[in-house]
Amino acid sequence: MRFGGLLAVDGLSFAANKGDITAIIGPNGAGKTTVFNCLTGFYRPSSGTLAFDRGGKTLALERMEGWRITRDAGVARTFQNIRLFTGMTVLENLIVAQHNKLMRASVYSLAGLLGLKRYRDAEGAAVETARYWLDRVGLVDHANRLAGTLPYGAQRRLEIARAMCTDPLLLCLDEPAAGLNPRESAELNELLLAIRERHKVGILLIEHDMNVVMGISDRIVVLDYGKKIAEGTPGEIRSNQAVIKAYLGEPDA
Amino acid sequence: MPLRNLLKDSAFAALVALILAIPLVGFNPIEGGKVEMRLNWVIIAVVAVFIGRIAIGLVPRRSRAVRAAPRFAPMTSRHIQWLGWMGLVAAVIWPLLPFSSRYLVDLATTVLIYIMLGWGLNIVVGLAGLLNLGYVAFYAVGAYAFAISAQYFDLSFWEALPIAGALATFVGVLLALPVLRLRGDYLAIVTLGFGEIIRIILLNWVSVTGGPNGINNIPRPTFFGLPLAASAPGGGTTFAKFFGIPFNPGQRIIFLYFVILALAMATNFLTVRLRRLPVGRAWEALREDEIASRALGINPTNVKLSAFAIGALLAGFAGAFFATRQGFISPESFTFQESATVLAIVVLGGMGSQLGVVLAAIILVTLPEFGREFAQFRMLVFGASMVGIMIWRPRGIFSNRTPSIQLGAPPA
Numbered sequence: 001m002r003f004g005g006l007l008a009v010d011g012l013s014f015a016a017n018k019g020d021i022t023a024i025i026g027p028n029g030a031g032k033t034t035v036f037n038c039l040t041g042f043y044r045p046s047s048g049t050l051a052f053d054r055g056g057k058t059l060a061l062e063r064m065e066g067w068r069i070t071r072d073a074g075v076a077r078t079f080q081n082i083r084l085f086t087g088m089t090v091l092e093n094l095i096v097a098q099h100n101k102l103m104r105a106s107v108y109s110l111a112g113l114l115g116l117k118r119y120r121d122a123e124g125a126a127v128e129t130a131r132y133w134l135d136r137v138g139l140v141d142h143a144n145r146l147a148g149t150l151p152y153g154a155q156r157r158l159e160i161a162r163a164m165c166t167d168p169l170l171l172c173l174d175e176p177a178a179g180l181n182p183r184e185s186a187e188l189n190e191l192l193l194a195i196r197e198r199h200k201v202g203i204l205l206i207e208h209d210m211n212v213v214m215g216i217s218d219r220i221v222v223l224d225y226g227k228k229i230a231e232g233t234p235g236e237i238r239s240n241q242a243v244i245k246a247y248l249g250e251p252d253a
Numbered sequence: 254m255p256l257r258n259l260l261k262d263s264a265f266a267a268l269v270a271l272i273l274a275i276p277l278v279g280f281n282p283i284e285g286g287k288v289e290m291r292l293n294w295v296i297i298a299v300v301a302v303f304i305g306r307i308a309i310g311l312v313p314r315r316s317r318a319v320r321a322a323p324r325f326a327p328m329t330s331r332h333i334q335w336l337g338w339m340g341l342v343a344a345v346i347w348p349l350l351p352f353s354s355r356y357l358v359d360l361a362t363t364v365l366i367y368i369m370l371g372w373g374l375n376i377v378v379g380l381a382g383l384l385n386l387g388y389v390a391f392y393a394v395g396a397y398a399f400a401i402s403a404q405y406f407d408l409s410f411w412e413a414l415p416i417a418g419a420l421a422t423f424v425g426v427l428l429a430l431p432v433l434r435l436r437g438d439y440l441a442i443v444t445l446g447f448g449e450i451i452r453i454i455l456l457n458w459v460s461v462t463g464g465p466n467g468i469n470n471i472p473r474p475t476f477f478g479l480p481l482a483a484s485a486p487g488g489g490t491t492f493a494k495f496f497g498i499p500f501n502p503g504q505r506i507i508f509l510y511f512v513i514l515a516l517a518m519a520t521n522f523l524t525v526r527l528r529r530l531p532v533g534r535a536w537e538a539l540r541e542d543e544i545a546s547r548a549l550g551i552n553p554t555n556v557k558l559s560a561f562a563i564g565a566l567l568a569g570f571a572g573a574f575f576a577t578r579q580g581f582i583s584p585e586s587f588t589f590q591e592s593a594t595v596l597a598i599v600v601l602g603g604m605g606s607q608l609g610v611v612l613a614a615i616i617l618v619t620l621p622e623f624g625r626e627f628a629q630f631r632m633l634v635f636g637a638s639m640v641g642i643m644i645w646r647p648r649g650i651f652s653n654r655t656p657s658i659q660l661g662a663p664p665a
Contacts, residue, residue, distance in 0.1 A: 040548060070550030077548050085541035088534075089656045095531075096538040097549045102531040112530040113523075123658075131660065143660035166549055 001034050001226075002046040008034045009045075010226040016170065016219075018053070021196055021203045023213045025237075026223035027246060032206045033080060035223070036172055039204075040077045041066030054169060071100050076168035078159045080175050080206075086148025090139055090158060093147050094130035097165035102126055133161040137191065153184045157191070164195065170202045171195065177209040185209055189216050214238070222246065263306040270302035271295065333608055333655070340611060344514055348507045355503050362510045362578065364618045366571055369517040371598040371610035372524055373567030378596065379605035380533065381560035382540025383433075384441040387448025388595055390428075391421040391565040393455060393587035395572025400468040400582055401461065410474035410577045414570060421569025422562050424451075429561040433554055436543075448592055455584040467583025471576050473505060474512055481505040509578050516574060520567050521607060527563070529657045536560050537605075537657075601642055603649025612650050 001009040009031040016022040024032045037043040039050055041064060050061035052073050059073050069075050085093050095102070105122030106112035112119045134140045137157035142150060147158060156176060163171055176192075177185040193216055195201050207213045213220065213234070220237045222230040224246040230237055237243055279295045280288050344365075348358045370392060377385045398417040402408045408416070432443045455462045462468065473481065479492040483500050492508075493500035527533040535556045538546045543553055576582050598617055602609025620635060646652065 042544075067547045067550050067552050070548060071552075079545070079548075083542050083545035083548075085538050085545065087541050087654070088537060089659070091658060091660050092534060092537075092656060095658055096534050096546070096551075099531050099535050099538075099549060099551050103535075106530055106532075109527065109530050109532050112532075113526050127658070127660070134660075140660070144656060162549070 001038055008226050012228050014221045014231055016204050019200050019202050020218040021216050023205045023207055023217040023220045025213055030223040031226040032223055036174055041069045070166055074169035076163035076166045077172040078163050078174055082155050082159050084147040084155055089144050090147050091130055091143040093162050094165045095126055097162045098126045133164055137161045153180050172204045174206045177207055177212045185212055192216055259310040263303050266306040267299050267303040270299045274298040337608055348510055355506055358506050358510050362513055364614055365513040365517050367614040367618050368611050369520050369571045370595045371614050372520045373564050374595050374599050375610055377560050377564035378599050381536040385444045386441045386592055387444035389587050389591040390448040390451035391425055391568035392572040393451055394424045395421045395569030396576040396582050399573035399576045400471050403472050414573050417573035418566045418569040422566045425562050425565025429558050433557045452584050452587050469581050471580050474577050481508050513574055516570055532559055534657055601649055603651040606651040609649050609651035
């Protein structure tokens, strides 16, 4: 990915396996969020391919529009600076995330306007899905509150719940533990592991909190200045010389 | 505020007053094209401002936190619903009230046209967050669609109503397709230009629209085919003859009033329903955060397009009604002033609030009527009330939003 004269991500190649938690780490400005933005259609990579396997079919994400990537490929994301619909309630946030499913049920809003059973059932099911995820992230009691009035940690959890309501195959989380206290990030670990185990959803994770990264990742990819400098299991990364150099610098001779 | 600062502040206010007062009250044109200087008036104005500013400063200020607190209990959605029903009952019995006159019913018809336009624009601006400054264009298209189809194809109001709506929607989509990638101010500028383009086309396409002369003799709506007139064309039955009552020109006014009431209520029903549907929630989500909406798989183009199209449709209906009510239309009725008034109604009422639009429309339409005797101060009162509302209720008269769905509540 090139921005004018700046090569932000340079010849990066890695694989995130189905149902795995893959972490992308690296110092600030290494190009982690740029990778995410390419993957979710916010940027169009200057060259290269992003192949995504869905039910045996390979989709070329780099050629799809952002909203299609979520709808058709099943890639959902959260943002580094939380982007909730702050003026809408917690529940509405989760219902909006099920837009495409409900839109189909409402048949161009006609069935919905007439209040047909078909639409009412779909809406009931959507509320149940929302209730399930609210329960998972511990926000059921706040369902009717405006999302913007939730405390910071709860907003982070709600954003993950909202992404899960789009029924994804791959969940991309951009620094989900940023600003969380140790207890909250331990809860986050549990939530992410449960998403992998119970819902068979793969997770791609950008994170600086090493407790989270080392605790739950199956594989780790390390970026520095847009290039991949290491890839492997948490154990391998921990002892990798190139990674230590990128983070801490070289020892004085 | 310490006295020193207060004096400084008041002196500054007096200076501003001086600058404004010299041209505004100081110059008095007298006969023979001469201008007389009224220095005493200027001095009175400046002194009044100076003393007034000190007086305001001396009144002990309540803390901001206290002032921000609501003075009365916030309205719940149940209160608002109750108010809405009361309003509807009042609207239905309005023409039958003892004090109601031809003038009052006619005024209420105008208010209802603006309520309908306000509700239509509310979808575009209040819900979807797309600032549209050329809303009057769709209103004009609806009005001309009916006027032209009546003149050239002899269609009646009820036959032409769907055509007017369809044409306005078509024009709305046509405009929306290229401009929806624009946001905020840029969208506002393009829609502003579009409104003017439509008006200028109407003004210059003389062979079809009659240009500045407009279109005359637009047919009135009939009551299931029965004209509300003294005599029917070709000796047919009139409304009055059919029901065996004496003809009265007021009947037509009242009938028009009920037609627009029905159209407006249909608009309201549609909006309230749509808001609880996925498309309505997507409008609001897009207003809140377009990037997040896209990340949830919502196609922003389609969602914006639907908001624009439905807004245009409703304006088209309102336009057709306007044409049939006036019996005569010309491009003069569709200036930017109209767009601005409708937008002011939406903003004053509280973006996205149905009842707020009603109140704001009543205020903005009747205010100039009350001011007829002192016509020169009309705009002053208008501006002052706008400023007042923006100070005391910056988010509109009704700024609270009812959630479209609630957990634990029965589905509506």
